Amino acid sequence: MSDAALPTVAEVRAAAEAVKAALDRHLAAVERRTGDEDPDVYAAFNELAAAAEDYDELLYDRYDEVTPFEIPSPDDGVPYTGPAEPAAFSVLIRRDYAVVETPRLIAQAERVAAHDGDAELVHDGGTAGALGVLFGEYEPDEIASRAKDFGLEEGDSTLWIAASEEAAEPGEWLDSPFGHTDPQDVLHRFDVSSVFDEEIDQFDGGDEGEEQGETARSGLTPA
Structure with missing residues (x-):
């Protein structure tokens, strides 16, 4: 200048x-x-x-x-402008996985189907069908905690708590469950990503983080 x-x-x-x-x-x-x-x-x-x-x-x-x-800049997050005293809220979760052992995934689904007459492997019994069986049998939290058992590798995940003035009516948003969330209504969000490990490693040399093999958790809350 x-x-x-x-x-x-x-x-x-x-x-x-x-x-x-x-x-x-x-x-x-x-x-x-x-x-x-x-x-x-x-x-x-x-x-x-x-x-x-x-x-x-x-x-x-x-x-x-x-x-x-x-x-904070706009790239760091959207400021909260929702109700000061929310009467209701929604929890939105995204978890990414990579299928790293397809035979293990299918074998687990076949084991469930063998003991549950309602669980049927569709889509020719491949990965798509196996995922339908496993997520129909287990809660998402259990699949997350046993990802390796199912031949999966966890990727990034995020959890959003979005405030609202009133609770939704039954069936109101089922046709588009994620289409009505305004980022400015998000009270809190919690992110998990290996990128946080990489940022930490830049400062501490990375030895401890790599040995522990942990994924960092970042809790982001509007100020």
Whole structure:
């Protein structure tokens, strides 16, 4: 940036004062909040985030310095704008798997079908049919905990808790169960991915994480 385009000292100081004022407003909103999801607290948080981001940019442009603040951006998540006191909520879960041992998967399904007259291997008894049998017999949590037994390898997963004003009527969303969720109604989300291990390894050398073979869990909550 050229000297002519640099922010003035006065502009940087004004931005710093704006952060101080936003901090005071945020603290005041927190002190008088009426619940865990108070809309005034969310509004004050967003104002503080915007003020801190402006100050950080001006400080860097003028002095080539940064603040220790990490300001959420739209890429980091969508701000919650749902009801302050949800009367109902939905839990949405996605779990990805890779089929790494097809014979094991089919064998497990055949074992279930042999003992359950209602379980039938369709689709020529291949992978598609085996998945139908296994998910018809076992709860998703049990399949997740026994993925290797079924010849599966776990991938990324996420769990969303989405708030709503009232509970849905029976059968109301069955034709499109995932089409009515607004990301701004998500109260909390919990992500599991090996990418978190990779990020940790960049800082600690990776030996401990690789030996443990654990997948990191990230709980993300709107501020």
